[in-house]
Amino acid sequence: MYQYDEIDQKIVDERVAQYRDQVRRYLAGELSEDEFRPLRLQNGLYIQRQAPMLRIAVPYGMLSSRQLHKLGDIAAKYDRSYGHFSTRQNLQLNWPKLEDTPDILAELATVEMHAIQTSGNCIRNITTDQFAGVAPDEIVDPRAMAEIIRQWSTFHPEFALLPRKFKIAVSGTKDDRAVVQMHDIGMEFYIDTNQQLAIKVWVGGGLGRTPILGAVIREHLEWQHALTYCEAIVRVYNLHGRRDNAYKARIKILVKALGIEEFKRQVETEWAHLKDAPNTITEAELARVAKHFEAMPYETKPAQDASFDAAIASNPAFAAWAKRSLHAHKIAGYRAVTLSLKPHGTAPGDASSEQMHLVADLAEQYSFGELRVSHEQNLILADVKLSDLFAVWQKARAHGLATPNIGLLTDIICCPGGDFCSLANAKSIPIAVAIQQQFDNLDYLHDIGDIELNISGCMNACGHHHVGHIGILGVDKDGSEWYQVSIGGKQGNDASLGSVIGPSFSAEEMPSVVQKLIDVYLKERTPEELFIDTARRLGVAPFKAHVYLDKSLAKEGVAV
Amino acid sequence: MSNLIKENAIANDEWTLVNLPASQVEERKQAGKVVLFKLTGEQTVTDEQIAGTVIPTTGKVIVPLSVYVAQKDTLKSRMNAGSAGIWLDTHEALETLISNVDDINNLPIIAVHVERFADGRIFSLGTLLRTRYGFRNELRAFGDVLRDQLFFLKRSGFNSYLIRAGRSAEEALASLNDFTIPYQGAVDEPSPVFKRYNRVV
Incomplete structure (x- = not known):
């Protein structure tokens, strides 16, 4: 993975000094609350319900063992010995003290980490596929370009204070796992007909209050122009995006208001001036950064491993885990492994300090000292030999990291919600936990099969509820917490936004509502259909009818 | 003490900023219209305001863009003599400025007013x-200008910063060098x- 040189290190060190002084001035009363807010946000610091929340950047989800050990130490020293991995592949601390945050950043800087631009109205962490570099279907490893974009966007002076947050995702596969259409800018890297690296550029996607899938602004962009083209897009947005209404300030609103054709015209006009400007990427720079992402020193292994096959045959629990948690690898004899941060009954995405240290050790011992965070809020060991998988499973299982539910109903994407977040309308974690308890039967979960259930505590949609096969959104009605349910959302190339099935429910009703949706699916599915396929084929109606059956009977006064 | 930073030092301000009188028209939001997208929520300058603007007859003045456009024939000689500059708000179009001057470098100073830090x-x-229109003279930021914008302003071509009243320009100077190798x-x-x-x- 990318390693800092003295230039990268200096920038991070200078940021710590700058932020330390900003906190000092705030505590001394030299900066007002309003003046401090944009400064602290650009360093990932929110002031939350109970305590501040600090969001630490994990660029495109890559971590080293050393970094994860440090995160485990920081969580123990400055927080309550756990952290929360977010849908932006970052790590959030829920209980740090404001006064401690400069020291936390100083400690992070010792392992080449920071919290730069993890919040605020600026270009946020660049995200990508958690299987980048190892996926068999990968056309281009997008991580080098993600790092180049990260450096370009770090303290970009022209884009320091945008109308609203700005998210960029990159992918290099046909089968999109980076949800590029959901981003302000999405870049899909591919090899063009001249065998050159090229980019398909999407713009104006995003979830939140007004969910919109991005539109293609350019089918073909030569890779050298990635930065200048982004500059053209962000400049048009910076100058013309709305600043009078935070709910209408994302680039998606501007693109919709102008129409993609007019927006594209303005961007292309701007780019005519910027094309070939000094920020054009050189072959040498791409080669330099790509060197950090070269293939691991893999052993030459056969595609099969007898000890692995024997363990699968003799140990049903291991087999059940392997079925859900292992992913194909481009190198024979290796697998990528997802460690579940979704054990039933705990907050999705949370990891204790002890678990962080364990995963760091597993990565060190079995996966070249590196790991990844997925936007589904799990941890990935990308390069594990077949012959090591049983040992990895045993150690992970002993620490609650081997729930065999990856991709199943209880692998819930969930924001921190009303328990922590001051933006939230409703709690989300207790809903996730109640659903996990309702479906605490692995055979049944496997029978239901692949399904994505996403929960957000408010319309800011950190839990990506719009693209969940089942999406749950916390809403506030007269001061009490209610939950709106949608079905038919999906991430990926054929992304779609879910449709709301009807009036919202109380927290207590939620497990049975999900149960009823599943009942309809199990009754109506054809043998080859997943939940999303049945939902798409039948539409909302049969699901709605079943879920609201009791309610409508109750309303009509019919005894049930 | 002066609150002006020029290049990398505190400097005396020899310019007088000419302001528009307050608008008598009730502010109306123009929500959601595509053509007015850029102006949404922002007041446009009225003819009464332009007519009511008082420009000192001597000394060095920076006048609002809208006033300059309306009175450029009388202001041009002062501009060419190096004693009149133009300021604009962040929502005003640069094209208006460019299309109303013969040569942008006849302007000794352009100032940009930022109403809120977050803008x-x-x-x-x-x-x-600087890059598109080749302006080489003094480029000043004024309004809600605080030290934590200075590094970005410097990198965006500004070389003159009028720190908001009540804040120390002396202390703000340090922030011009927050980062050494961008x-x-x-x-x-x-x-x-x-x-x-x-x-x-």
């Missing part, structure tokens, strides 16, 4: 004035770091 349009305006090319240093240094793995 980052000022950075694009500075960048465009990654990306910008106005003050067009080359990105990978073209300035031989970075080896």
Whole structure:
């Protein structure tokens, strides 16, 4: 993975000094609350319900063992010995003290980490596929370009204070796992007909209050122009995006208001001036950064491993885990492994300090000292030999990291919600936990099969509820917490936004509502259909009818 | 003491900022209309305001763009004599400025007014004035200008900063040098770091 040189290190060190002084001035009363807010946000610091929340950047989800050990130490020293991995592949601390945050950043800087631009109205962490570099279907490893974009966007002076947050995702596969259409800018890297690296550029996607899938602004962009083209897009947005209404300030609103054709015209006009400007990427720079992402020193292994096959045959629990948690690898004899941060009954995405240290050790011992965070809020060991998988499973299982539910109903994407977040309308974690308890039967979960259930505590949609096969959104009605349910959302190339099935429910009703949706699916599915396929084929109606059956009977006064 | 920073030092301000009188028209929001997108929620200057603007007859003045456009025949000689500049708000179009001057470098100073700290349009305006329109003279930021914008303003082509009243310009000076080696090319240093240094793995 990318390693800092003295230039990268200096920038991070200078940021710590700058932020330390900003906190000092705030505590001394030299900066007002309003003046401090944009400064602290650009360093990932929110002031939350109970305590501040600090969001630490994990660029495109890559971590080293050393970094994860440090995160485990920081969580123990400055927080309550756990952290929360977010849908932006970052790590959030829920209980740090404001006064401690400069020291936390100083400690992070010792392992080449920071919290730069993890919040605020600026270009946020660049995200990508958690299987980048190892996926068999990968056309281009997008991580080098993600790092180049990260450096370009770090303290970009022209884009320091945008109308609203700005998210960029990159992918290099046909089968999109980076949800590029959901981003302000999405870049899909591919090899063009001249065998050159090229980019398909999407713009104006995003979830939140007004969910919109991005539109293609350019089918073909030569890779050298990635930065200048982004500059053209962000400049048009910076100058013309709305600043009078935070709910209408994302680039998606501007693109919709102008129409993609007019927006594209303005961007292309701007780019005519910027094309070939000094920020054009050189072959040498791409080669330099790509060197950090070269293939691991893999052993030459056969595609099969007898000890692995024997363990699968003799140990049903291991087999059940392997079925859900292992992913194909481009190198024979290796697998990528997802460690579940979704054990039933705990907050999705949370990891204790002890678990962080364990995963760091597993990565060190079995996966070249590196790991990844997925936007589904799990941890990935990308390069594990077949012959090591049983040992990895045993150690992970002993620490609650081997729930065999990856991709199943209880692998819930969930924001921190009303328990922590001051933006939230409703709690989300207790809903996730109640659903996990309702479906605490692995055979049944496997029978239901692949399904994505996403929960957000408010319309800011950190839990990506719009693209969940089942999406749950916390809403506030007269001061009490209610939950709106949608079905038919999906991430990926054929992304779609879910449709709301009807009036919202109380927290207590939620497990049975999900149960009823599943009942309809199990009754109506054809043998080859997943939940999303049945939902798409039948539409909302049969699901709605079943879920609201009791309610409508109750309303009509019919005894049930 | 002066609250003006010029280049890298505290300087005396020899310019008088000419302000528009307050508008008598009730502010109306023009929500959601595509054509007025840019002006949404922002007041437009009225003819009464322009007519009511008092410009000192002597000394060096920076006049609002809208006033200059209305009175450019009388202001041009002062501009060419180096004693009149123009200021604009962050929501005003640079094209209006460009199309109303013969040569932008006849202007001794352009100032951009930023109403709120969080309004980052000022950075694009500075960048465009320097790179697209080739402006070489004094480029000033004023309004809600605080020390934590200075590094970005400098990199966006500004070389003059009027720190908001009540804040120390002396202390703000330090923030011009918050970072020594920025990654990306910008106005003050067009080359990105990978073209300035031989970075080896």
